[in-house]
Amino acid sequence: MDKKEFNSFFKPYAKNVDNASKLAFWKLSDALIFKIIKQNIPTNINASATIMDVGGGTGRWVVKLSAEYKCKFIIYDLSEDMIKRAKQNIKEVKLDDRVLMIYGDIRNMKKVSNASVDHIISIYNPISFIYENEQAIKELYRILNPGGKIIIMGHGYYNAIASKINNYVVSADELIRLAETYRVKWNPYVPDLVTYSKESMETLLQQVGFTIVNTYGIPIFVQPGPEDFDPENKKKSRISKVLEDQTFFDAVFELEMKHNSNSLLSNRGMNILTCAVKM
Ligand SMILES: C[S@@+](CC[C@H](N)C(=O)[O-])C[C@H]1O[C@@H](n2cnc3c(N)ncnc32)[C@H](O)[C@@H]1O
16 A cells, blocks of 8 residues: 555544444444453553554554553554544543654564563554565564563454455455455455454464464454444444443443354454464
8 A cells, every 4th residue: 555545544534533432333342352452461560561552543542551551552653644643642631651652664663672562452453454464563573572462453354255245245256356365445445455364363473473362353243334434433323323222232242252262253253353472
């Protein structure tokens, strides 16, 4: 993806992404991710430890995590619009003394020293925007401290196929292209995204030296409605409406958490999230 395409995609995204969790589908998805982060990176890590949010965007995960983690954070991102928004968000919640922001590309993290970060999170699929994914994962391995965990998320391959058949009813050509290349195009304004199965994500991480801890599908049972992708987050899908009922939300959350790392089910995930460790 060239720089112009990249910037024109993330400029409007930076304005709206912080509102997305108002929709119950995204609220549920965020709650699942947050729970999994806490299961894999203990909240009582040292205050001097650092969690880097790679492709951290507007800093919304750092803001969320800072309420439960007393450590330091780095937001690393390649979009000037995202970083600009992150600076405002971090200032608003008075986190400046705990958060460093780095503008840069995951494929070449020259501003970050070897083994200088204690844990890495990378949420909502920065790795799906990168075609040179092995190079990117190598960089993440290099900067992580031995013993450190990485929690990384990419678009789900099998869910993309299911969605293209059932929701978009695309041509046979498009389906075959997706199946063969693992790349999906959701609409003309979104660049081709790299999708992952549990196996391809785990292989990518293992190839550079990581040891797999667990892989989850996010979510595996709940399917978003088309309105959940409204770029302005103004429309509301049927599922987002029903998930506003807290009892239903809690029941779905429990079911998702009970089964989302079952190796027979995680490939149902709209997104694939893997936790791995650098030994
Ligand atoms: C879909 S957004 C997710 C943002 C954030 N993690 C969240 O959950 O709200 C993907 C992010 O990945 C960043 N990104 C994509 N390719 C990147 C690259 N090569 N280097 C650094 N950041 C990148 C984008 O700028 C964007 O902020």
